[in-house]
Amino acid sequence: MFCASVAALLLSLQAAPDMTPAGEQPVAPYAHANANADGVPFRDDHMWRAFHGAIGVARVIDGMIDRSLTDPRISDIFKGQDITRLRRTLREQFCYLLGGGCTYTGRTMQEAHRNMGIQSADLAALVEHLQAAMQTEHIAFTAQNRLLAKLAPMKRDVVKQK
Amino acid sequence: MLFRLLIVAACLTLPGMAQATDTRAGGKLVLTEGVSSVEGSAGGGLANWALIAGNETEDGIGGNLHATEVLLPDYKLTSVGGAVGWRDRIEISYVHQVFDTRTAGVALGLGQGFIFGEDVFGAKLRVAGDAVWDQDRWLPQIAVSVQHKRANRAAIIRAVGGKSADGTDFLLSATKLVLAKGLLVDATLRLTNGNQFGLFGFGGDRQAARTAQFEGSAALMVTPRLVIGGEYRTKPDNLGFARENAAYDVFAALAVGHHATLTAAYTDLGSVATFARQRGLFLSLQGSF
Ligand code: HEM
Numbered sequence: 546m547f548c549a550s551v552a553a554l555l556l557s558l559q560a561a562p563d564m565t566p567a568g569e570q571p572v573a574p575y576a577h578a579n580a581n582a583d584g585v586p587f588r589d590d591h592m593w594r595a596f597h598g599a600i601g602v603a604r605v606i607d608g609m610i611d612r613s614l615t616d617p618r619i620s621d622i623f624k625g626q627d628i629t630r631l632r633r634t635l636r637e638q639f640c641y642l643l644g645g646g647c648t649y650t651g652r653t654m655q656e657a658h659r660n661m662g663i664q665s666a667d668l669a670a671l672v673e674h675l676q677a678a679m680q681t682e683h684i685a686f687t688a689q690n691r692l693l694a695k696l697a698p699m700k701r702d703v704v705k706q707k
Numbered sequence: 708m709l710f711r712l713l714i715v716a717a718c719l720t721l722p723g724m725a726q727a728t729d730t731r732a733g734g735k736l737v738l739t740e741g742v743s744s745v746e747g748s749a750g751g752g753l754a755n756w757a758l759i760a761g762n763e764t765e766d767g768i769g770g771n772l773h774a775t776e777v778l779l780p781d782y783k784l785t786s787v788g789g790a791v792g793w794r795d796r797i798e799i800s801y802v803h804q805v806f807d808t809r810t811a812g813v814a815l816g817l818g819q820g821f822i823f824g825e826d827v828f829g830a831k832l833r834v835a836g837d838a839v840w841d842q843d844r845w846l847p848q849i850a851v852s853v854q855h856k857r858a859n860r861a862a863i864i865r866a867v868g869g870k871s872a873d874g875t876d877f878l879l880s881a882t883k884l885v886l887a888k889g890l891l892v893d894a895t896l897r898l899t900n901g902n903q904f905g906l907f908g909f910g911g912d913r914q915a916a917r918t919a920q921f922e923g924s925a926a927l928m929v930t931p932r933l934v935i936g937g938e939y940r941t942k943p944d945n946l947g948f949a950r951e952n953a954a955y956d957v958f959a960a961l962a963v964g965h966h967a968t969l970t971a972a973y974t975d976l977g978s979v980a981t982f983a984r985q986r987g988l989f990l991s992l993q994g995s996f
Pocket of ligand 1: 619622623626627628630631634635638650651652653654657658663667668669671696697699700703
């Protein structure tokens with residue numbers, strides 16, 4: 546049992562660089578797991594449908610990222626980062642959390658945001674952009690708040706620890 | 708002295724916070740800084756909340772200014788004040804209240820438009836919890852406050868049985884946003900002997916000492932910019948000459964742009980200085996940074 550998991554871990558570590566999706570830069574190897582999404586998914590696909598499925602979620606994430614990239618308060622944090630990968634992993638993470646049945650292949654929130662020096666005000670700016678993107682997609686306000694409630698505790702991993 | 712205690716307590720709570728670092732403005736989500744309560748602290752209209760005033764995070768300094776008018780059948784209460792929030796940890800507030808007795812002043816033998824005034828100096832320390840971000844924990848945001856109040860009509864206050872024109876309230880507040888339901892709830896315990904918030908002094912012929920009073924709010928986010936809710940606040944009943952009742956309100960708070968909040972409420976203060984059924988419109992404008 547132990548050996549099997551070690552073997553699986555080694556395999557996944559080795560596999561990561563080879564499997565770099567088109568248009569993305571390779572990242573240092575890490576263990577893949579849905580638990581990296583740092584949240585428990587909603588039980589059924591009710592929320593996934595409230596977000597208009599894959600197309601709706603993709604539009605919400607693009608809306609959030611595009612607004613963030615042009616917001617002078619936080620745009621510097623995204624400079625030189627792999628935004629193509631960010632869009633893909635965020636789509637996976639939201640799909641996984643919203644009950645859309647995807648597998649999350651990204652890193653943990655703590656690992657992904659390490660040493661970025663993100664402050665509470667940066668997170669609030671990003672949430673504002675997420676809210677604006679959800680409004681544009683006409684997501685029901687109650688569904689918006691249920692997703693935000695799931696993301697909010699990630700603050701402890703995303704914002705730099707003092 | 709109380710003030711100094713609060714500061715010392717704050718430094719014990721957060722050992723690292725005395726370090727000087729670059730401060731940064733902004734960082735709270737819309738409407739999560741509350742509005743200005745009648746006593747000038749961050750809260751609902753009637754109730755004090757555990758939230759710290761101003762649009763700042765642990766990295767900055769924020770604050771607000773507000774003007775409030777409460778139009779009652781026989782009286783008018785106007786208040787103007789401000790608050791400063793330091794690193795979302797400490798709040799210092801001040802408000803000046805003007806209570807106009809209008810024609811009731813004649814019936815009370817005080818004269819037309821007789822004015823009672825009061826200054827309230829407040830300090831609040833957040834001691835635990837995060838009302839907004841800790842959505843995976845039930846622990847509410849908890850704060851302790853002191854509000855020192857100075858009423859300006861000492862002679863009349865004594866004449867009607869009041870013990871003092873000055874008084875100090877001690878408060879313990881718990882506030883939590885249940886974001887998944889868009890619901891904000893608050894419960895506050897206030898030790899006070901204030902008569903009508905302190906405008907008619909402190910203590911009275913019926914009861915001189917402080918008693919424990921309750922104030923609470925429940926508010927629902929309707930849209931990202933609009934919150935509606937209700938509040939309830941019990942008050943002591945210290946003076947023999949005039950009964951005092953609990954107060955309640957139903958309110959709507961609207962965020963206007965990034966820096967302003969407009970609050971409108973229908974409020975019922977009960978009987979005030981023998982004039983019953985003091986119900987009317989509460990209007991408040993707050994600007995914050
Ligand atoms: C709860 C809020 C947040 C969530 C759910 C989230 C989610 C993610 C995810 C899934 C990734 C990709 C992980 C990977 O590459 O394996 C990521 C990376 C990233 N995030 Fe966030 N994030 C949040 C907050 C923020 C904030 C506030 C900022 C900055 C304002 C930010 C900036 C970035 C950047 C620049 C990357 C790219 C890292 C890289 O390419 O190495 N994130 N985030």
